[in-house]
Amino acid sequence: MIQALAAQGTQMFLVLLLAPLLTGYVRRLKARLQRRRGPSVLQPYRDLLRLLRKEVVLPETSSWLFRAAPYAIFSTTWVAAALVPTFATELLFSWSGDLIAIIALLGTARFMQALAALDVGTSFGGIGSSREVMIASLAEPALTMLVFTIALIAGTTQLSEMAAALLSPTLGLRVSLALALIGFVIVAIAENARIPVDNPATHLELTMVHEAMVLEYSGRYLALIEFAAALKLLMYASLIACIFCPWGIATAGSGLAKYGIGMAAWAVKILAAGTALAVFETVIAKMRVFRVPDFLGIALMLGLLGTLLLFVSRSL
Amino acid sequence: MTALVVVACIAALLLLALAAALGARASRATPLVYGSTAVICLVAFSAALLGDDGALMLPVGLPWLGAHVRVDRLAAVFLALIDLGGAGASLYAIGYGRHEHAPHRVLPFFPAFIAGMNLVVIADDAYTFLFAWELMSLASWALVMADHRSPDSRRAGIVYLIMATFSALTLLLALGLLAATHGSYAFADMRAGELPPWRAGLVLTLALIGAGSKAGLMPLHAWLPLAHPAAPSHVSALMSGVMTKVAIYAFIRIVFDLLGPANSTWWWAVPVLTTGGTAAVLGVLHALMEHDLKRLLAYSTIENVGIVFIGLGLALAFRANAMPGAAALALTAALFHAFNHMLFKSVLFFGAGSVLVATGERNIERLGGLIRVMPVSAGCVLTACMAASALPPLNGFASEWLTFQTILVSPALPQWGLRLLVPTVGTLLALAAALAAACFVRAYGIAWLGRPRSACVDGAHEADRFSLAAMAGFAALCVLAGLFPGVVIDALSPAVQMVVGGRLQPQLGLPWLSIVPIADRSSSYNALAIFVFVFCATGMGWAALHRLGSKAVRSARLWDCGYPDLGPVTEYTAASYSQPIRRVFGPLVFRSSESVVMPPPGDMSPARISKRMHDLAWEALYQPVCDAVLALAVFFDRFQFLTIRRYLSFVFLALVGLLLALTLWQ
Numbered sequence: 016m017i018q019a020l021a022a023q024g025t026q027m028f029l030v031l032l033l034a035p036l037l038t039g040y041v042r043r044l045k046a047r048l049q050r051r052r053g054p055s056v057l058q059p060y061r062d063l064l065r066l067l068r069k070e071v072v073l074p075e076t077s078s079w080l081f082r083a084a085p086y087a088i089f090s091t092t093w094v095a096a097a098l099v100p101t102f103a104t105e106l107l108f109s110w111s112g113d114l115i116a117i118i119a120l121l122g123t124a125r126f127m128q129a130l131a132a133l134d135v136g137t138s139f140g141g142i143g144s145s146r147e148v149m150i151a152s153l154a155e156p157a158l159t160m161l162v163f164t165i166a167l168i169a170g171t172t173q174l175s176e177m178a179a180a181l182l183s184p185t186l187g188l189r190v191s192l193a194l195a196l197i198g199f200v201i202v203a204i205a206e207n208a209r210i211p212v213d214n215p216a217t218h219l220e221l222t223m224v225h226e227a228m229v230l231e232y233s234g235r236y237l238a239l240i241e242f243a244a245a246l247k248l249l250m251y252a253s254l255i256a257c258i259f260c261p262w263g264i265a266t267a268g269s270g271l272a273k274y275g276i277g278m279a280a281w282a283v284k285i286l287a288a289g290t291a292l293a294v295f296e297t298v299i300a301k302m303r304v305f306r307v308p309d310f311l312g313i314a315l316m317l318g319l320l321g322t323l324l325l326f327v328s329r330s331l
Numbered sequence: 332m333t334a335l336v337v338v339a340c341i342a343a344l345l346l347l348a349l350a351a352a353l354g355a356r357a358s359r360a361t362p363l364v365y366g367s368t369a370v371i372c373l374v375a376f377s378a379a380l381l382g383d384d385g386a387l388m389l390p391v392g393l394p395w396l397g398a399h400v401r402v403d404r405l406a407a408v409f410l411a412l413i414d415l416g417g418a419g420a421s422l423y424a425i426g427y428g429r430h431e432h433a434p435h436r437v438l439p440f441f442p443a444f445i446a447g448m449n450l451v452v453i454a455d456d457a458y459t460f461l462f463a464w465e466l467m468s469l470a471s472w473a474l475v476m477a478d479h480r481s482p483d484s485r486r487a488g489i490v491y492l493i494m495a496t497f498s499a500l501t502l503l504l505a506l507g508l509l510a511a512t513h514g515s516y517a518f519a520d521m522r523a524g525e526l527p528p529w530r531a532g533l534v535l536t537l538a539l540i541g542a543g544s545k546a547g548l549m550p551l552h553a554w555l556p557l558a559h560p561a562a563p564s565h566v567s568a569l570m571s572g573v574m575t576k577v578a579i580y581a582f583i584r585i586v587f588d589l590l591g592p593a594n595s596t597w598w599w600a601v602p603v604l605t606t607g608g609t610a611a612v613l614g615v616l617h618a619l620m621e622h623d624l625k626r627l628l629a630y631s632t633i634e635n636v637g638i639v640f641i642g643l644g645l646a647l648a649f650r651a652n653a654m655p656g657a658a659a660l661a662l663t664a665a666l667f668h669a670f671n672h673m674l675f676k677s678v679l680f681f682g683a684g685s686v687l688v689a690t691g692e693r694n695i696e697r698l699g700g701l702i703r704v705m706p707v708s709a710g711c712v713l714t715a716c717m718a719a720s721a722l723p724p725l726n727g728f729a730s731e732w733l734t735f736q737t738i739l740v741s742p743a744l745p746q747w748g749l750r751l752l753v754p755t756v757g758t759l760l761a762l763a764a765a766l767a768a769a770c771f772v773r774a775y776g777i778a779w780l781g782r783p784r785s786a787c788v789d790g791a792h793e794a795d796r797f798s799l800a801a802m803a804g805f806a807a808l809c810v811l812a813g814l815f816p817g818v819v820i821d822a823l824s825p826a827v828q829m830v831v832g833g834r835l836q837p838q839l840g841l842p843w844l845s846i847v848p849i850a851d852r853s854s855s856y857n858a859l860a861i862f863v864f865v866f867c868a869t870g871m872g873w874a875a876l877h878r879l880g881s882k883a884v885r886s887a888r889l890w891d892c893g894y895p896d897l898g899p900v901t902e903y904t905a906a907s908y909s910q911p912i913r914r915v916f917g918p919l920v921f922r923s924s925e926s927v928v929m930p931p932p933g934d935m936s937p938a939r940i941s942k943r944m945h946d947l948a949w950e951a952l953y954q955p956v957c958d959a960v961l962a963l964a965v966f967f968d969r970f971q972f973l974t975i976r977r978y979l980s981f982v983f984l985a986l987v988g989l990l991l992a993l994t995l996w997q
Contacts, residue, residue: 070883090868133776141903148769159761
């Protein structure tokens with residue numbers, strides 16, 4: 016029991032510790048690809064500490080919701096990230112939410128963020144919030160369709176079981192799974208406000224989505240929100256790793272050696288995901304906001320196509 | 332025993348209505364009537380919750396038939412829902428009713444309305460059922476017309492009356508088809524026999540049209556966004572939260588119970604699923620375009636009714652394929668969502684009523700910043716908004732999660748058509764859920780957050796304590812039903828067992844109070860654990876920040892990216908908030924178009940943007956009927972003012988025509 020609890024606790028704090036590192040790695044690699052020297056990979060930690068020590072400047076027009084929202088955003092994102100298997104599956108609390116619940120938990124964080132952006136009553140908060148909910152309203156059905164495809168293959172929406180099902184030798188190679196992977200990556204890019212949907216480094220008024228929402232935040236509240244964004248990126252990377260390449264992942268109670276292998280495998284997968292993201296962001300240009308529906312439409316179509324292919328291949 | 336108590340409660344409500352009609356102008360009438368209604372509702376609620384099955388035969392109604400009433404498990408579930416909603420609305424109205432301009436137009440009809448809804452649910456023969464149905468419709472019509480001086484209310488009243496008549500007519504035909512086959516009005520006899528397939532299909536279609544138009548399924552919804560907002564807010568809550576559920580009850584009773592499993596075929600699920608999915612998405616898209624707070628909520632009701640009908644359609648599909656376990660899951664999800672919708676929609680309408688009292692304004696473009704003057708209401712409404720947006724750990728998510736789980740079982744269905752349709756409907760459901768979140772961020776963010784957009788917010792004040800008690804009570808129930816969904820699922824399972832012959836495994840015995848709809852392996856959800864985790868994570872975050880970080884807080888003017896503060900005029904409006912979504916979905920759903928007129932360079936006059944949107948359902952379905960009726964009226968108008976000579980010649984011609992027809996006939 017204590018060992019199980021320790022494993023679950025390790026996962027919770029591991030994602031918390033490593034989330035800024037992934038963000039730092041992606042930034043560093045992007046800078047190198049653009050032939051800049053770039054900040055150290057530890058820079059996000061320094062940024063968070065610096066923000067933590069600064070005083071909070073609260074807009075006069077803000078209400079209690081503005082101050083409560085960062086905590087809600089941070090904690091829901093953290094819990095979502097902690098429920099995705101990283102180095103081991105079937106951890107102590109893995110039953111408390113399946114994939115649908117985890118995605119919905121991120122929806123709660125987004126809901127609070129979009130509300131907080133409207134709370135101060137600025138035009139930029141509004142623009143970010145309204146674009147964010149538009150993107151979310153397109154990403155969510157696509158994601159559901161993709162979850163449906165994967166659940167059809169695995170016969171479950173429980174992430175641990177999904178990983179086990181995809182590891183089983185009877186599965187074979189599936190076209191649907193490849194389609195779902197592409198769709199999943201598209202949705203992950205949109206949800207994490209990365210290029211080409213949104214630019215995490217921009218402060219150009221007309222292109223901001225995520226940044227526009229957090230414009231009025233400062234000090235420790237901004238630190239919480241930035242931390243949540245880093246956690247979300249790590250969560251999506253772990254999610255894709257857990258579903259689509261679960262190799263090396265340990266099962267709970269399988270011993271420290273297996274856990275070690277699981278952690279190493281996870282680190283490799285996350286690094287690969289970060290590298291792919293940095294390369295992708297470097298070679299592609301940001302698209303106009305109203306091209307995003309087409310982009311996310313691809314994900315939706317891939318999900319539908321994956322499901323249909325499954326039906327066809329099953330009936331043959 | 333329960334049946335007797337409920338009948339006594341209905342009689343008490345009708346007597347109360349009579350007393351209210353006589354003494355509505357008395358000084359203490361408002362709290363007395365609403366207080367007694369609340370007490371009677373609570374009695375009926377506890378009877379439904381604790382009681383047993385039973386039937387009664389009352390010596391009223393048609394002399395050779397009498398009035399059959401019966402409380403079974405399905406009726407008990409809906410009795411509990413109606414009376415809980417009724418009690419909440421009555422409690423709210425004790426405070427809210429004081430602001431009523433003409434209480435004598437509301438007080439007598441309010442108890443009668445609740446009595447009618449109760450009677451629908453316990454009716455056990457077609458005559459009593461339709462009588463109760465009409466009592467419910469007419470009482471609510473009178474409540475819609477409470478503010479009869481406003482032209483909006485009058486228009487709502489006439490549209491509602493026509494649509495209510497239409498819905499009653501189709502239900503009459505549906506029950507008539509059943510009664511004609513078995514030769515009896517009593518439900519017990521209808522249940523017994525088998526029908527020819529075409530006739531069973533016709534009954535299904537008629538029930539879907541009749542119950543669906545009362546529940547607000549697209550495209551028969553046109554009356555709903557007019558009538559629900561026109562009534563006083565506590566009545567709006569009842570109509571949206573409770574009356575639509577009575578319509579859902581009627582659908583379940585006729586299609587699941589009276590038609591029985593012997594008659595059902597798999598294609599029945601197709602119309603139910605498609606209308607449900609369409610209603611869910613179109614309802615919420617309309618809500619997103621709406622500026623009137625109460626109309627917005629009414630459109631959101633259409634969305635939720637659509638979600639319930641998706642569950643019912645899935646239950647039909649599984650039942651027809653003899654999969655009672657999956658059918659039970661689908662029906663549980665539908666009933667659970669109906670219950671949840673009653674809870675959160677009531678809070679939302681109560682909140683809208685409090686805003687109306689505080690500011691006199693329903694247009695969200697003129698509100699803003701209410702969270703500072705009405706903090707308690709703001710908290711309750713926020714909870715309800717989150718529940719309506721299907722966010723964990725609240726109740727709306729629990730029921731939508733169950734619906735998704737049902738959709739994931741659908742590959743087991745043997746029919747190709749259903750296997751392809753159900754995932755598509757699942758996408759529509761996900762789209763509706765995401766758009767609902769957008770809709771409620773917009774509604775709450777524009778009306779309650781931000782800076783006040785007009786002077787009407789200045790004099791606003793917190794709602795009275797009765798209204799607050801009702802809102803806080805229902806918001807707390809939203810949270811509880813979300814954290815302990817197993818309790819509700821177990822409470823629903825006898826009714827589900829009765830209707831589809833299967834049930835979910837008992838959820839309360841499971842470790843950690845998780846809900847496991849199918850099997851441990853396939854899915855589980857534990858709202859309580861997630862809530863505890865989120866709570867702990869928040870606590871840890873807070874503690875860490877306050878230990879490590881700076882505690883300094885400074886209040887300052889808005890930064891807004893360095894732009895000088897231009898005042899509340901520059902805030903995002905509701906129209907601009909929904910513009911991206913209008914641009915994505917508008918061309919398809921509303922045939923919307925935007926045009927921008929720019930002044931020539933150097934001209935200082937403002938640029939103007941104008942949008943055009945069409946209500947396609949109204950234009951395609953209702954407008955032609957209206958036009959035809961009007962054209963006919965104009966045509967027959969010619970015959971109204973003729974000379975006596977002309978009338979006599981018409982009579983003569985008619986006589987000749989009839990005689991001729993008679994001769995030819997023979």
